[in-house]
Amino acid sequence: MPERNHVSYTVMLGGFIDAGRLDEAGKLFDEMPDKDVVARTAMLSGYCQAGRIAEARLLFDDMPKRNVVSWTAMISGYSQNGKLNLARKLFEVMPDRNEVSWTAMLVGYIQAGHIEDAEQLFNAMPEHPVAACNAMMVGFGQRGMVDAAKAVFERMQEKDDGTWSAMIKAYEQNEFLIEALSTFRDMSWRGVRPNYPSVISILTVCSALAILNYGREVHAAMLRCSFDMDVSAVSALITMYIKCGNLDKANRVFNMFEPKDVVMWNSMITGYAQHGLGEEALGVFNDMTIAGMAPDGITYIGVLTACSYTGKVKVGREIFNSMCKDSAIRPxxxxxxxxxxxxxxxxxxxxxxxxxxxxxxxxxxxxxxxxxxxxxxxxxxxxxxxxxxxxxxxxxxxxxxxxxxxxxxxxxxxxxxxxxxxxxxxxxxxxxxTGCSWIEYDKRVHLFTSGDILAHPEHAIILKMLEKLDGLLMESGYSADGSFVLHDIDEEQKLHSLRYHSERQAVAYGLLKVPEGMPIRVMKNLRVGNHTQRC
DNA sequence: CTAGGGTTAG
Missing domain, CATH: 1.25.40.10 (Tetratricopeptide repeat domain)
Incomplete structure (x- = not known):
């Protein structure tokens, strides 16, 4: 056996650290004859990633020489483990900083939810690397500051796929659903390939809007990128089919995918629950147990709502009791x-x-x-x-x-x-x-809110169609029933808001645009209604 | 050897 040289030590050390075998790495590190900065820093960041910050700090203090990378690794370790003050102390005293050091500090603030500190640091940065901008956008998005995220996005000359997905996610999380869709379209238009986060966000948008046709296209795009091999993306896909009402397809995708993780099981269980299919939800829960997959807190939410929606009080009680007694999940x-x-x-x-x-x-x-x-x-x-x-x-x-x-x-x-x-x-x-309705037509989503029909570019013909509809309804003896509208507006206003009720606008638009014989699917604050065309 | 982005819920 030839004696180990410095290079082979370094390679082996890296291998152990990458595999998370830290104790073996530590042993090897101890017997290493000349530990250089690179080896020490590798060991240090290994400890940090395992959350063993104290050991990392001992190593750091023990280093005869440190470079910018070692400093940054230690800062990042503190940042990722919520020790922001310690991270900041090192950040202030380190001899020279690079972009990565700044970004590591920034990410610490963002992950801890300290958006003001993050913003301050971001503004103080000498340069704005893409990674930092993306992280900042995500932080703004999480705190509901869509405009701030957008401002960063628009000021960036250089964008990568993460920039686009961060913007799309910020829109999606804050219910700027139309903006999320158009940004996704913009991204593909500029030749940026979709990545996992952007596809998942866009599937979430399709779910919220119940736009099945768009969702199907995303599915097709996923097949082309082999994203259909990824558990997380496929869980989002299953949820999309469920929220669009296509339970068969959801079930087919679900059954084909192996190995399923707990999130995927949950997607199917909660999906059935939301559609009031109690037996089916309990069936999947049972299959899950047989497959040896341990339920988590969300699984129980799913099965309990399934029981709730279908009046299964006895079963629900039993499941709740078994959760309290037998499972590792505390209610x-x-x-x-x-x-x-x-x-x-x-x-x-x-x-x-x-x-x-x-x-x-x-x-x-x-x-x-x-x-x-x-x-x-x-x-x-x-x-x-x-x-x-x-x-x-x-x-x-x-x-x-x-x-x-x-x-x-x-x-x-x-x-x-x-x-x-x-x-x-x-x-x-x-x-x-306020209520709103929308319709999917020509690869676009057309959104209508009750008051401002004039905002729509084609409002003139829509208004004509609404009048025609009124006439037809009157002939067939239908009169507007305002009872389901909120009781806090006066009669006249109520009738007006009913006549230009968002759903009627969407139906009128569908009648104008959707080819004869095709169903008009009008979506309304998460509820889908089918209108068969007959005019 | 150091920085960013992901799924399920009431």
Missing amino acids: GAEHYSCMVDLLGRAGLVDEALDLIKNMPVEADAIIWGALMGACRMHKNAEIAELAAKKLLELEPESAGPYVLLSHIYTSTGRWEDASKMRKFISSRNLNKS
Whole structure:
């Protein structure tokens, strides 16, 4: 056996570190005769990646010589492990910094959610490398600062695929769905190949808009790039087919993919649950157990909602109990919220309230919201008032609880309270979510909101079609029923908003554009409606 | 030897 030389030591050390076999790497490192900066830095960053920061720091302090890379590796180690102050201390005293050092520090702030510090550092940077800009955009996107992300995006002369996916993700996360689509189109138009993050974001957009045709094209593009071999991308694909209502296709993609991870199982379970297919969801849950895959917290959310939507109180209780007793998952607020929903829907409103009172975690807005929904369903004004009070403490600027409460008063005959509530809602500027509808036509999404039809470039012909529709409906004896519109607008306004109701606009547009005989699929705040063409 | 980006949920 020839004696090991310096090169073979270095190579072996690198191999152990890459494989995560740190203790073996450490042993080899100790017996290495001349440890140079490169070997020391490699060992140091190995410890950092394993979260063994103390050992990394010992090594760092022990180094006879350090270069910019060793300093940066230590800073990055602190950054990634949430020790921002220590990272910053080193950053301040290091003899010279390069782009990577700046970016490592920046990423620490972003990952810790300290967007102001990140922004300050970003502005202080002598140059703005692509990696730093991309990270900054992601940070802005996570904090809802789409404009800031866009400003960075537009100022970059050099963009890579990560730049594009960061912008698309920022749009997608903040529900700028149309912008996400057009940015994705722009990206391909400029010859930038899609990457995993951008494809996943765009599938999420397709899911939210329920635009099946677009989703199918993304699927085809995925096949061309072999992205259909990737668990994460395929989970997003399955969710897309589910949210677009194509459960068969979702199931086919799901069955073909091996090996499935827990997220993929969850996608299918929650997908069936959302469509009210309780048996199917429980069937997949059962298959999952047989396959030896351990459920996680989201799996339980999926099966419990499946039980809830299909009234399986007994099964739901059993599953919840087995989660508490047999599984490694501790039930959190989200699981209690499923149970409150399960009991509440089944009419066991008092029992649901008892559960809230006795549970080991703090009740959040979602839990009280679930209880409130149950009260509405079963006309329980007393508990509804209690839930509304709690909700308003937790989310004071939301109109939801007031609106629900006014509905409950109306349905229980408490007209005066109902009217008081309505006046209260209109007297304050509360967040009322406005309805919108859209239609997929000619590879584009055409979005309509109730008021501003004039914003559409083809509003003239749409208005004509709406009038024609009105006429046809009148002839067939249909009169507008405003009962499902929010009760906080006056009659005249109500009729007006109904006539130019977003869904009607979208239908009118579809009638104008979609070829005869083809179905017109109008999507409306996550609900899909099919309109068969007959005009 | 040091920097960025990903899936499932109520």
